[in-house]
Amino acid sequence: MHEAYDINHVQEKWLPIWDELAPFRSGKKDDPRPKKYVLDMFPYPSGDLHMGHAEAYALGDVIARYWVQKGFNVMHPIGWDAFGLPAENAAIKRNEDPSIWTYENINTQRASMRRYACSFDWDRVLYTCDPEYYRWNQWIFLKLFERGLAYRKDSAVNWCPDCQTVLANEQVVAGLCERCDNAVTKKKLNQWYFKITDYTERLLADMEQLEGKWPEKVLTMQRNWIGKSTGAEVKFEIEGRSEPVVIYTTRPDTLYGATFMVVAVDSELARELVQGTTVERKFSEYFDSVKAASDIDRLSTERAKSGVFLERYAINPVNGERIPIWASDYVLADYGTGAIMAVPAHDQRDLDFARAMKLPVRVVVATEGEDPAVTGVATDGDGKLINSGSLNGLDTATAITTVIKELESKGLAKASQNYRLRDWLISRQRYWGTPIPIIHCDKCGEVPVPLEELPVRLPDSKTVDLKPKGSSPLATAKDWVNVKCPKCSQPALRDTDTMDTFVDSSWYFLRYTSVDKDDRAFDLDEVKTWLPVDQYVGGVTHAILHLLYSRFFTKALFDMGLVDFTEPFTRLLNQGMVIMDGSAMSKSRGNLVRLSDELERHGVDAIRLSMVFAGPPEDDVDWADVSPSGSVKFLNRAWRLSGDVASKVGVDFKSGDLALRKTTHKALHDISFAVESFRFNVAVARIMELVNATRKAIDSGCGPADPAVREATETVAISLSLIAPYTAEEMWERLGHKPSVALAGWPEVDSTLLTEDSVTAIFQVNGKIKNRVEVSPSISDKELEEMALSDGAIKTELGGATPKKIITKAPKFVNIVL
Helix, strand or coil, rough: CCCCCCHHHHHHHHHHHHHHHCCCCCCCCCCCCCEEEECCCCCCCCCCCCHHHHHHHHHHHHHHHHHHCCCEEEEEEEEECCCCCCHHHHHHHHCCCCCHHHHHHHHHHHHHHHHHCCCCCCCHHHHHHHHHHHHHHHHHHHHHCCCCEEEEEHHHHHECCCCCCCEHHHHHEECCCCCCCCCCCCEEEEEECCHHHHHHCCCCCCHHHCCCCCHHHHHHHHHHHHEEEEEEEEEEEEECCCCCCEEEEHHHHHHHHEEEEEEEECCCCHHHCCCCCCCHHHHHHHHEEEEECHHHHHCCCCCCCCCCCEEEEEEECCCCEEEEEEECCCCCCCCCCCEEEEEECCHHHHHHHHHHCCCCCCCEEEECCCHHHHCCCCCCCCCEEECHHHHCCCCCHHHHHHHHHHHHHCCCCEEECCCCCCCCCCEECCCCCCEEEEEEEECCCEEEEHHHCCCCCCCHHCCCCCCCCCCHHHHCCCHHHHCCCCCCEEEEEEEECCCCCCCCCHHHHHHHCCCCCCCCCCHHHHHHCCCCEEEEEEEEHHHHHHHHHHHHHHHHHHHHHCCCCCCEEEEEEEEEEECCCCCCCCCCCCCCCHHHHHHHHHCHHHHHHHHHHHHCCCEEEEEHHHHHHHHHHHHHHHHHHHCCCCCCCCHHHCCCCCCHHHHHHHHHHHHHHHHHCCCCHHHHHHHHHHHHHHHHEEEEEEECCHHHHHHHHHHHHHCCCCHHHHHHHHHHCCCCCCCCCHHCCCCCCHHHHHCCEEEEEEEEEEEEEEEEEEECCCHHHHHHHHHHHCCCCHHHCCCCCCEEEEEEECCCCEECCC
């Protein structure tokens, strides 16, 4: 009978030992080992860990543990992204301080992470809701404010009526609030912004540093979000208005095809043009009817076009034509100048609008497409210019250059670039966030809170009305709000908004270096030692928001002389989602799998192993297709090896069975390569193959006392320590070693054992395998071809026929084509 492996006993046994040993405590600055900073995106404490966490932390753990085994001084910290609306909503529901709910969940998650055997350095922990942390949020805000990178302005913002707060564009998904899935509307407010647009070109250019190190998908998403385009700014005179309107266009060659102008219905220009006119009431009614639409809906080509004629006219600068001005919601107020020249023949949305409003369509670029006025399909490609005066006959590129020069000479245009990226809206009407460290004084204006008074702490929640009301809850804390101006000592008011929680996560990777420092955000020497992050691990859902903002913060801090690098994360690994039966897990779908139940049923190691073995990290894991029970059986097989080894610790491996040693070192070579190339599932497959080979050697080969069996089993234990640490630690002890296997050191691959005496060559006829033979790895194409043609199975298949073609690739295969 096989000896029983009690995983629950093993888990309870090793946890306190690991706590005492602290094998993953990172070394200090004078540690001679090479440095490696491995970082997982920190979690939000909304409850216990879920299946997605189980995958993400298993993958990050493989990387961190591997580099520890390779002899690196690894920093692998953990923290909690602890501010945010869920805690505030829970506080309202439970009638208690948000911190109570937050820290309860942090403690729950922390205990689960410990049980899950995450290789975190528990001396480097942070919580963003601690005043000791958000003090430095405020400090960075003031640094940005000093440099003109933090400012306030009036603007129409995304407003969630349910959450009663402002949302950044990125937090509106298909017109719905990403938090509560309710419809988002527009509201005009005076808000704080970070001037990320000052860094658009650098955010684009510095992606060269990330090529080949970040997923191309993420880089593409960031480029698309920044949305750089090249074109021209063209001046259109407006009848009855002293100042021209400047239009941005990427296709100035189509100016002769502009038959009307459209201004964004929510723009200041639209309101100005209708003020005091007979159309003002009609315009207001139209504005009210469309103001709830999201930007995504407004830009959709599927959306029915609507608008109102403003009874005003613009003058086309290339031909002096008088064109009508309309207001519509398919133009956005914050793109360019909030007004466009409409060229319906060559832009689908313009064409849809023109057809809806019965406006003229003029083709000015001859393409292979049919007349858009007839087909209803705009022709937006390149071609020769027609109906375009002096531009007739020119190709698109030449026409663009020519018309810009012509208009520039008249002071009517200039070459220009535009970006989709907008400044980062950071104001939130919430309690549970970082207070903005500004005091508003009637005499002095916006006054920074003195540095020595930081942090500006949140007032006691008992003094604040947390219920949604359309304004910040902090405004209800009168004693907190009313202060003296730091400059003139006159009565003044604190700013009552809090910061977007993405501010917290835009620099937390720096704070981990100096969590014990209370006199600075981060120690410059420590940052030079550890940063930038060598390996960042997290979900692709953060490809735009968090990563873009972190890159912006890093560049701004670089300009301040506070860091000496411009990109925060050298390498990035994105993991997929954990789903069930082909769809995202949810209670409503009835397909929710609880991590706690799976851990109880199968044990930690089996869940970790199943996550890692399920497929490439970037792919989704469908838990319905995963077999944790199979992982349990494999771990039992691996564990039993350690009890069968009969040789002593320290035995000379070189005296062991050569065939098994070759298998071991080939596996070790492949596992190393797989881990470093993020093909963790391949690494697991190689460990499984080594377990099978070792079992065969014990049962029917060289026997348990052969030194090669110990070498193979120790290699299994060390390799498994990356993925199944409890099983690996138990194996290591049974093999006669002291803990921890996590610090055993990665075995050196003996390159002389990687040379194969023979390889299997495949003989095919018309692509179908007819025989397999063992050949020398150095066999030539000619020798292998002759061997195939003389092979009995091949002769029978050919039946005397003459091959039409022979494809040979020594030493792998010969394919004979008849």
